Amino acid sequence: MIPEALATQLRTRRESxxxxxxxxxxxxxxxxxxxxxxxxxxxxxxxxxxxxxIVHTRLSRWAIVAMIGVLxxxxxxxxxxxxxxxxxxxLMAAGSGARVTLTEKLLATLRPARFDWQDGPDAYTLFTSxxxxxxxxxxxxxxxxxxxTGARLEYYGRPPERFMLSSSISFDSxxxxxxxxxxxxxxxxxxxxxxxxxxxxxxxxxxxRPTHTLMVPSLYRLVLRSPVPSLTTVIVAGExxxxxxxxxxxxxxPDATLYNEYGPTECTVWSTVHRCAVxxxxxxxxxxxxxxxxxIDDGELCVSSPGVVSGGTVYRTGxxxxxxxxxxxxxxxxxxxQLKIGGMRIEPAxxxxxxxxxxxxxxxxxxxxYQGVAYVVCAEPVDQKALRAHLLDRLPAVAVPTVFxxxxxxxxxxxxxxxxxxxxQADHTRHGD
Numbered sequence: 204m205i206p207e208a209l210a211t212q213l214r215t216r217r218e219s220x221x222x223x224x225x226x227x228x229x230x231x232x233x234x235x236x237x238x239x240x241x242x243x244x245x246x247x248x249x250x251x252x253x254x255x256x257i258v259h260t261r262l263s264r265w266a267i268v269a270m271i272g273v274l275x276x277x278x279x280x281x282x283x284x285x286x287x288x289x290x291x292x293x294l295m296a297a298g299s300g301a302r303v304t305l306t307e308k309l310l311a312t313l314r315p316a317r318f319d320w321q322d323g324p325d326a327y328t329l330f331t332s333x334x335x336x337x338x339x340x341x342x343x344x345x346x347x348x349x350x351x352t353g354a355r356l357e358y359y360g361r362p363p364e365r366f367m368l369s370s371s372i373s374f375d376s377x378x379x380x381x382x383x384x385x386x387x388x389x390x391x392x393x394x395x396x397x398x399x400x401x402x403x404x405x406x407x408x409x410x411x412r413p414t415h416t417l418m419v420p421s422l423y424r425l426v427l428r429s430p431v432p433s434l435t436t437v438i439v440a441g442e443x444x445x446x447x448x449x450x451x452x453x454x455x456x457p458d459a460t461l462y463n464e465y466g467p468t469e470c471t472v473w474s475t476v477h478r479c480a481v482x483x484x485x486x487x488x489x490x491x492x493x494x495x496x497x498x499i500d501d502g503e504l505c506v507s508s509p510g511v512v513s514g515g516t517v518y519r520t521g522x523x524x525x526x527x528x529x530x531x532x533x534x535x536x537x538x539x540x541q542l543k544i545g546g547m548r549i550e551p552a553x554x555x556x557x558x559x560x561x562x563x564x565x566x567x568x569x570x571x572x573y574q575g576v577a578y579v580v581c582a583e584p585v586d587q588k589a590l591r592a593h594l595l596d597r598l599p600a601v602a603v604p605t606v607f608x609x610x611x612x613x614x615x616x617x618x619x620x621x622x623x624x625x626x627x628q629a630d631h632t633r634h635g636d
Contacts, residue, residue, distance in 0.1 A: 204349035208386035222264045224393040236315025241272020252277035255301040261396035269305045277321030282372040350509040351471040362387035367413035374618040440464035445556040446484040471510030487531035557597040570626035577604040
């Protein structure tokens with residue numbers, strides 16, 4: 204589906220905008236010629252069908268050109284975000300098995316060319332965090348990507364007219380927007396080469412009026428301080444969605460529909476989805492997407508889907524879930540991040556969500572291993588007694604942190620998710636200092 208759908212849009216939407224970034228715009232005709240040039244270059248370099256090719260670029264139009272070009276050549280791309288730390292990039296490159304790398308400097312020298320689409324087994328390889336500290340490669344087939352994108356079209360119905368892409372190219376949240384949009388003739392709007400640049404997102408929202416977007420909940424919470432009114436569909440994914448965020452969305456973006464998506468990289472972007480409503484606590488991850496089934500084994504979510512990678516049929520996610528009488532799945536955190544405090548089991552996210560329900564708290568994080576400390580990013584000063592009283596109204600006393608430390612920002616992983624293991628090393632000043 205993916206190659207055929209892309210080829211059709213490149214052929215029929217010639218003068219329509221395909222990609223817009225802060226530096227330049229590309230029409231579908233531009234994308235056709237430049238991706239053809241990439242495919243021709245790869246053929247000249249001896250890249251065979253199925254070979255890995257590194258795409259080493261920023262989040263930009265060049266990343267899209269390179270990805271489509273690699274697919275066109277029948278190869279699979281390995282996206283390495285140029286904004287990542289050098290050590291991380293080196294580990295990813297070493298683990299990719301690729302001998303050819305596409306950089307922005309190289310891509311800028313290519314001239315438009317024609318090239319027939321070649322079929323191939325796989326679409327891309329991404330890296331997830333490995334238990335040993337070395338990134339773990341996950342290769343997704345073209346069939347799995349086609350299934351995932353087709354399920355998105357079936358579930359959401361109307362495709363994006365303009366999709367605001369604010370996810371690193373090295374993480375699969377970017378995959379959702381790229382193919383959902385380009386396979387249906389829409390426009391990708393890239394606000395910045397830094398995936399989590401709130402000011403750039405707000406500027407791009409005003410200039411290009413995106414209709415759809417997908418981002419992690421913690422980023423969307425910050426974006427809601429200056430909402431993008433053109434958005435009709437907002438998807439949050441990648442981390443647990445706090446109930447307060449749903450309430451804030453409905454208050455500030457009442458005309459946009461908010462969805463909570465869930466899915467491991469190993470299941471090709473998404474596995475379940477939920478249309479959010481005010482008053483849900485916890486916010487459900489919903490029901491399986493079209494074509495996927497799930498089961499719960501000793502509290503752990505297991506996914507059976509055409510999107511499961513490596514030819515598997517069932518993927519054990521390592522995530523704890525429950526299914527309510529309403530049939531909706533609810534996420535209760537990672538099995539390996541569960542805290543035990545005073546004999547009580549509790550997830551860090553539960554404490555964080557309770558803190559973010561306080562009107563002065565923008566973001567909150569609890570370090571793992573837990574030391575009784577919560578870190579907060581605040582919009583205004585607030586003392587520890589007020590925060591403690593706030594939590595005591597929402598959590599058992601044993602689950603309330605003994606210390607609240609105000610920080611300028613929370614430590615995050617490259618994909619924007621909270622890095623709980625790095626929080627204790629954050630640059631901070633305590634409330635009242």
